[in-house]
Amino acid sequence: MRVLITGGAGFIGSQTLLQLLGEQHEICVLDNYSNSSPMVFERVAMLSNSAFELVEGDVRDRDTLAKIFEGFRPEAVIHFAGLKAVGESTTFPIRYYENNMLGTATLLQAMDAVQCRQIVFSSSATVYGVPKYLPYDEAHPCIPTSPYGRTKYFIEEMIRDWSAATPTASAVILRYFNPVGAHSSGIIGEDPNDIPNNLMPYISQVAVGKLSKLQVFGNDYDTRDGTGLRDYIHVVDLARAHLNSIDYVAGSAGVETFNIGTGEGATVLEVIQAFEAASGQTIPYEINQRRPGDIAAFYANPAKAHNLLDWRAKFNLANMCRDAWNWQSKNPDGYVQGPK
Numbered sequence: 001m002r003v004l005i006t007g008g009a010g011f012i013g014s015q016t017l018l019q020l021l022g023e024q025h026e027i028c029v030l031d032n033y034s035n036s037s038p039m040v041f042e043r044v045a046m047l048s049n050s051a052f053e054l055v056e057g058d059v060r061d062r063d064t065l066a067k068i069f070e071g072f073r074p075e076a077v078i079h080f081a082g083l084k085a086v087g088e089s090t091t092f093p094i095r096y097y098e099n100n101m102l103g104t105a106t107l108l109q110a111m112d113a114v115q116c117r118q119i120v121f122s123s124s125a126t127v128y129g130v131p132k133y134l135p136y137d138e139a140h141p142c143i144p145t146s147p148y149g150r151t152k153y154f155i156e157e158m159i160r161d162w163s164a165a166t167p168t169a170s171a172v173i174l175r176y177f178n179p180v181g182a183h184s185s186g187i188i189g190e191d192p193n194d195i196p197n198n199l200m201p202y203i204s205q206v207a208v209g210k211l212s213k214l215q216v217f218g219n220d221y222d223t224r225d226g227t228g229l230r231d232y233i234h235v236v237d238l239a240r241a242h243l244n245s246i247d248y249v250a251g252s253a254g255v256e257t258f259n260i261g262t263g264e265g266a267t268v269l270e271v272i273q274a275f276e277a278a279s280g281q282t283i284p285y286e287i288n289q290r291r292p293g294d295i296a297a298f299y300a301n302p303a304k305a306h307n308l309l310d311w312r313a314k315f316n317l318a319n320m321c322r323d324a325w326n327w328q329s330k331n332p333d334g335y336v337q338g339p340k
């Protein structure tokens with residue numbers, strides 16, 4: 001299939017690109033490199049031994065999109081492009097609304113112009129907000145607590161409205177839990193531009209000596225050891241969910257929403273221990289106050305993805321830590337240099 005990947009230079013997009021190339025799909029990637037580096041593509045090309053089209057541009061730019069849709073003529077779109085930092089979204093909410101929502105509206109219009117009707121969208125478990133019950137299933141109420149989470153929820157609604165008005169449209173909305181890890185080769189992985197916002201890349205950078213210690217926010221939550229519990233999902237498993245989703249949209253109409261997680265949670269202290277075991281490094285950490293707005297625990301009920309997408313996670317926390325460490329230790333400065 002001819003697939004356009006927006007945001008394909010990013011952490012999850014690049015892993016998905018590699019897997020789609022492995023299945024002989026024809027790919028065009030659109031990215032503005034606002035949170036990534038085009039250097040990732042040399043590595044994807046090396047791993048896949050395949051060619052693909054690259055367009056440097058913005059998903060909000062109608063002309064760029066028109067050229068892609070008229071030239072490459074994608075049959076389906078996987079839409080990763082977006083800003084994703086929850087904390088930053090509270091400081092710059094309009095930047096998030098503009099980039100994420102206007103980007104998606106412009107993309108759907110460009111798709112309509114050429115009758116491209118299939119989309120897979122990167123949503124997030126943050127759309128659920130404070131858990132009313134756990135595990136979250138897809139019917140759990142959506143009351144997101146940050147501007148970032150609201151952009152994801154509003155985009156989901158936009159896609160549902162688009163689909164309702166377009167009988168031949170087919171959309172899959174994937175609500176990711178906490179993606180971590182890297183390709184097992186250590187050649188592509190997560191390369192945050194700044195100090196990492198998320199736990200695993202932060203731990204990786206402590207392990208490799210770039211950061212001195214980890215701050216653990218709160219050890220008095222109602223969890224196994226008092227620290228926050230999340231559903232970590234290996235990025236390679238997550239990327240594979242997009243392959244199943246591309247097949248799914250090709251054979252269906254309407255919109256389906258799926259949780260993509262393992263269904264099991266790990267606490268911050270459990271992640272530290274697993275990372276220490278995988279890396280042989282000690283991770284210094286310090287217990288701090290809870291952060292306002294943090295949720296004690298959440299994890300997925302992934303049964304719907306098991307049943308309808310025929311997808312389930314294969315990798316466990318030890319695998320995630322092994323691959324994150326392999327990537328970080330081979331690429332301490334990310335994509336700046338070639339892998340060691």
Ligand SMILES: NC(=O)c1ccc[n+]([C@@H]2O[C@H](COP(=O)([O-])OP(=O)(O)OC[C@H]3O[C@@H](n4cnc5c(N)ncnc54)[C@H](O)[C@@H]3O)[C@@H](O)[C@H]2O)c1
Nearest residue numbers: 007010011012032033034035036058059081082084122124
């Ligand atoms: N990583 C996570 O923890 C997580 C969890 C849930 C959902 N998501 C969502 O998954 C998607 C991919 O996440 P990721 O972790 O790979 O993030 P990422 O930042 O690594 O990748 C996003 C890519 O989109 C590009 N981009 C951003 N705005 C753009 C625009 N206007 N035009 C063109 N390109 C643009 C960035 O340069 C980057 O390459 C995002 O939509 C994110 O919100 C991520």
